[in-house]
Amino acid sequence: MLLSIENLQVYYGAIHALQGIHFSVEKGEIVALIGANGAGKSTTLNTISGILRPREGKISFDGQEIQQTPPQDIVRKGIIQVPEGRKIFGRMAVWENLEMGAYTQKDRAVIKRDVESVFDRFPRLRERRNQLSGTLSGGEQQMLAIARGLMAHPTLLLLDEPSMGLSPLLVEQIFDIIQDINEQGTSILLVEQNAQMALAIADRAYVLETGKIVMQGTGDDLLEDKSVIEAYLGGH
Amino acid sequence: MENKSSPRFPLLLRVSRYIRPIVGVIIAIFLAWQLYSVIVVQHNFSADTWVRFGLSGLILGGMYALIAIGYTLVYGIMFMINFAHGEVMMLGAFGGYFMLELLRFIPMPTSANPNLNFLNAYPIVSIILAFTAGISVSALAGYLLEKIAYRPLRKAPRLILLITAIGASIFLQNLAMLLFGPTRKNVINPDILDRGAGWTWMVSGNPVLIPYTGVFSLVLSALLMIGLYLVVQRSKLGRAMRAVAQDKNTASLMGVDVDDVISKTFIISGVLAGAAGVMWDIHMGLVNHYIGFLPGIKAFTAAVMGGIGNIPGAMLGGMFLGIIESIGPAALGIDFQLKDVIAFSILVLVLIVRPSGILGEKLSEEKL
Numbered sequence: 001m002l003l004s005i006e007n008l009q010v011y012y013g014a015i016h017a018l019q020g021i022h023f024s025v026e027k028g029e030i031v032a033l034i035g036a037n038g039a040g041k042s043t044t045l046n047t048i049s050g051i052l053r054p055r056e057g058k059i060s061f062d063g064q065e066i067q068q069t070p071p072q073d074i075v076r077k078g079i080i081q082v083p084e085g086r087k088i089f090g091r092m093a094v095w096e097n098l099e100m101g102a103y104t105q106k107d108r109a110v111i112k113r114d115v116e117s118v119f120d121r122f123p124r125l126r127e128r129r130n131q132l133s134g135t136l137s138g139g140e141q142q143m144l145a146i147a148r149g150l151m152a153h154p155t156l157l158l159l160d161e162p163s164m165g166l167s168p169l170l171v172e173q174i175f176d177i178i179q180d181i182n183e184q185g186t187s188i189l190l191v192e193q194n195a196q197m198a199l200a201i202a203d204r205a206y207v208l209e210t211g212k213i214v215m216q217g218t219g220d221d222l223l224e225d226k227s228v229i230e231a232y233l234g235g236h
Numbered sequence: 237m238e239n240k241s242s243p244r245f246p247l248l249l250r251v252s253r254y255i256r257p258i259v260g261v262i263i264a265i266f267l268a269w270q271l272y273s274v275i276v277v278q279h280n281f282s283a284d285t286w287v288r289f290g291l292s293g294l295i296l297g298g299m300y301a302l303i304a305i306g307y308t309l310v311y312g313i314m315f316m317i318n319f320a321h322g323e324v325m326m327l328g329a330f331g332g333y334f335m336l337e338l339l340r341f342i343p344m345p346t347s348a349n350p351n352l353n354f355l356n357a358y359p360i361v362s363i364i365l366a367f368t369a370g371i372s373v374s375a376l377a378g379y380l381l382e383k384i385a386y387r388p389l390r391k392a393p394r395l396i397l398l399i400t401a402i403g404a405s406i407f408l409q410n411l412a413m414l415l416f417g418p419t420r421k422n423v424i425n426p427d428i429l430d431r432g433a434g435w436t437w438m439v440s441g442n443p444v445l446i447p448y449t450g451v452f453s454l455v456l457s458a459l460l461m462i463g464l465y466l467v468v469q470r471s472k473l474g475r476a477m478r479a480v481a482q483d484k485n486t487a488s489l490m491g492v493d494v495d496d497v498i499s500k501t502f503i504i505s506g507v508l509a510g511a512a513g514v515m516w517d518i519h520m521g522l523v524n525h526y527i528g529f530l531p532g533i534k535a536f537t538a539a540v541m542g543g544i545g546n547i548p549g550a551m552l553g554g555m556f557l558g559i560i561e562s563i564g565p566a567a568l569g570i571d572f573q574l575k576d577v578i579a580f581s582i583l584v585l586v587l588i589v590r591p592s593g594i595l596g597e598k599l600s601e602e603k604l
Contacts, residue, residue, distance in 0.1 A: 051485050075491035087486040089479050100479050103472075104491040152491065 001060075002027045002187050003048070003079075003156055008057035010040075010047050017043045019211040020057070025156065030178070030188045032198040032219065034232060035208035041191040042084050044208070045158045048189075049081045050074045061156070076104050078155030082162065084191075086145040090134025094125055097133050097144055101151030111151075118147045121177070139170040146177065156187045163194045175201055195232035199223045207232070260589050267568075274569040281566055284442035289563045295450040295519060297558020298457030302512040303535035304542070304550035305464060306378075306505030312481045312545040313501050316386070316394060319401040322532015323408035324377045324506050326525065328513030330416060331373030332366040333423050333523045339365065340424060359426035367514050374510025377408070378502040387495070405532075412525035420524045423517040425449070431521055453515040460511055461551050464504070468547060477501055481545075530576065534561070537583040543593025552594065557582065 003025040010018040018040045025031045033041050046052045048059055050071035059067045066074055088097050098118060102111045119126035122143045128136060133144055142162060149157055159178065163171040171194065179201050182188050192198035199205055202219035207228060215228065222228050274280065303325055310318045339362045342354035355362045385404045389397050425431060434447035468474035479487040480497045488494050516531070517523060538557040542549025557579060564578040565571065586593065 046485075049489060051488065070493075071485075071488040072491045072493045075489065081489050083486055083489060087483060087489075089482050089486070091482060092475070092478060096475060099472075099475060100487075100490045100492075103476065148490075 001025075002029075002062065003189070004058075004060050005044075005048070006058045006060075008044070008047060008059065009055045010043055010052055011055050012043075017211055018047065018054070021208070021211070021213050023206050023213060023216070025187055025189050027187055028182070028185065029203045030182050030190060030201055032190045032192060032195075032202035032205040033208055034192055034195040034198055034205060034222075036232070037193070038210070039208040040211045041208055042160055043211075045081055045083075045160050045189070045191055048074075048079060048158060075152060078153070079158065080149045080152045080154035080156070081158040082145050082149040082160060084160035084164065086141045088133045088136075088141050088144050088148065090132065092133060093130050094133050094136070094144060095129045097148050098125075098151050101148035104152060114151050114153075118150055121150075121180075122147050138165050139167070139173075142166060142170075142174060143177075146174070146181075150181065154186055156189060157181065158189050158191075160191045161193060162190070163192060163197060171197060195228070196223075199228075256589055263585065270568050274567060278569065280569070282440060282442065284439035284444050285566070286563070287437075287439050287444050289566055290559060291444070291446065291450065293559035293562030294555065295454050295558070296562060297555035298454045299512040299515050299519075299554075300531065300535045300538050300558050301551045301554025302457050302460060302508045302515075303531055304538040304554040305461070305547060306509050307536050307539040308542070308544055308547055308550040309477075309501050309505050311539070312547075313477060313498060314386070314397075316397040317401060317536065317544075318381075318386075318502075318505070319398070319532070319536070320381055320385075320404035320408055321378075321505065321509060322528035322530075322535070323405050323412070324374050324381065324528070325509040325513045325516070325531060326412060326523075326528025327377045327408065328370040328374030328506075328510030329516050329523050329527060330370075330412065330513075331510065332370030332514030332517045333421060335366045335369035336362065336423060336425070336517065355424075355426045359428045362426050363429070363518075366517070367511060370514035370517070371507050371510035374513060375503045375506035378506025378509070379499060381408075382499060382502040387498075405529075409525050409529065416525060418524065420522050423521045423523060425518055425521070429518060431519070447519075449519040453519050456511065456515065460508060464508065465547065467504070473497070473500060534576075534579050537579055537586075540583060541586050541593055543595040546593065546595045549593055549595035 001024050005021060005023050007020045007022060008018050009016070009020050021044065023031070033044060035041050043052060047054050050066070050069055054067050057067065058065055061077060061079060064077070066077065069077070089100060092100070095115065098115050099111065102114060105111050105114070119129070124140055125144055125147055128140065133141065136144060146159070146162065162174050162178065166174065175197050178188060178190065190198055190202065199219040199222050205217065205219050205222050206213050207215040207222065215222065215225070217225070303321065306321045306324070307318060310316065310321070336355065339354040344352050344354050344357040346352055381404055385400050386397060389400060429449050429452065431447065431449055434445045434450070436443045437446055438444075468477060476487065476492045476497050477500075479490065479492060480494055484494050512531070516527060534557060535554060538553035539550045540553070541557065542551070542553030560582065561575050561579050565575050
């Protein structure tokens with residue numbers, strides 16, 4: 001098991017944001033975490049990344065407990081988050097953002113090679129390598145955010161709402177890219193409000209509701225589940 | 237502020253929108269009239285005097301700029317005004333002073349000159365050692381200040397940090413007074429940097445002295461500023477500093493140790509302040525526990541004037557303030573002892589007319 005989460009309890013002050021959730025990600029999987037606004041999806045990712053500290057519970061990655069590890073060391077273990085809302089460094093050029101993604105990499109030659117391979121995957125970014133990234137379009141910014149995440153050679157990639165604010169065509173494109181990244185060996189934990197798309201590419205999925213996991217199953221199972229369709233897929 | 241939809245005071249609101257430009261124009265007219273009457277009508281000073289004022293302003297401005305960068309770097313990364321920064325500079329000045337004194341008491345007699353000491357036998361080495369000592373003391377002071385006083389307050393409201401900084405400033409001032417005594421100490425330079433020596437430049441028939449110490453300070457501050465700019469723009473640490481300044485959480489998701497970057501920012505600020513402190517030793521020649529206070533708040537003024545958080549702005553603001561302060565009293569025909577009033581009037585004016593500073597951008601919500 002690559003990532004396993006047991007009885008995770010997270011509070012924001014008095015608000016009990018995660019009320020004891022359990023789930024796991026196996027090597028090579030795409031696992032989707034779906035749910036409405038405020039269900040605790042981003043909280044879960046930020047707790048895994050070490051930005052939030054759980055009050056109780058265990059997070060193990062590759063057999064090591066990491067719930068007390070600071071974020072910069074979690075990055076070095078191979079868990080990379082692409083945060084919600086892209087969070088690119090807007091006042092830095094595109095190439096500088098990629099350099100930031102490779103912050104833990106000391107070998108200049110490796111960074112150079114990785115930048116090239118990222119540019120091969122996202123040719124639009126190569127065209128705009130010297131542009132301030134704050135001036136990119138929404139879709140380009142999302143690609144830059146994913147590209148920046150890939151620069152760190154993630155073992156497990158945490159993607160927080162990669163489809164947010166993008167046109168349907170771009171959403172398709174981003175999900176193709178996610179599948180492609182997964183096929184090359186990176187495990188993915190995907191948080192999405194676009195449940196339809198997320199479930200379509202996920203091996204397994206969990207449904208989060210007000211800090212609790214209320215349902216789990218394979219992506220296909222959940223896509224056909226009546227209550228999921230009603231709650232998240234807008235069906236009747 | 238510009239609440240156009242309010243029906244109750246439409247006239248007042250329409251006026252209030254123009255208050256800033258109106259205040260600006262009135263002040264500009266007043267200043268222009270004053271300058272005209274002093275320089276053209278009264279003609280109190282000849283050209284060489286103005287050059288002298290400008291020169292000393294430029295030299296002072298270099299030091300202000302170095303200190304101002306420290307304010308701006310720390311503000312950019314932590315959104316706090318480190319009011320103890322002037323004291324960091326003062327400690328650096330003491331570091332340089334004690335090193336020069338120490339070297340002066342190492343005898344190095346030769347047959348030609350039995351009274352020779354290390355300071356004059358190896359003047360360049362001595363100056364380098366003085367800067368090393370001053371910079372080390374300031375860097376250490378900046379590092380410890382952050383570690384002891386500010387780090388425990390990382391999550392506290394910003395007003396608390398501000399009060400802590402003022403407290404740290406008073407503490408360091410009094411600590412220096414206790415350790416080194418309240419008297420003024422004369423700094424004795426190596427002979428090659430004698431304070432009275434310099435090049436002479438004839439301006440309208442009168443000699444103007446361009447002191448070696450001043451040129452030395454100015455060149456060194458320019459080099460340090462270029463160095464800093466390269467570090468911030470080109471190095472990995474500089475990139476991490478900019479990332480932390482933009483978004484701490486996301487920077488930590490890249491593997492940046494935010495606390496470590498903040499520590500290093502304080503060390504870099506300390507290095508620049510320490511260099512300014514030793515320049516103060518060498519050019520001004522007087523040290524006591526109080527010398528950091530005024531340059532500190534003036535450099536703060538300079539940083540605000542340039543747009544706080546903006547590094548070129550701090551450099552420009554520092555130079556500008558130094559020049560204004562030394563030319564101002566003569567140009568406005570007021571007493572020379574009022575030069576500090578000019579500096580702080582500028583602070584008030586900048587805050588009224590353009591709170592974001594000359595090069596400043598509008599502060600985002602996150603920073604407020």
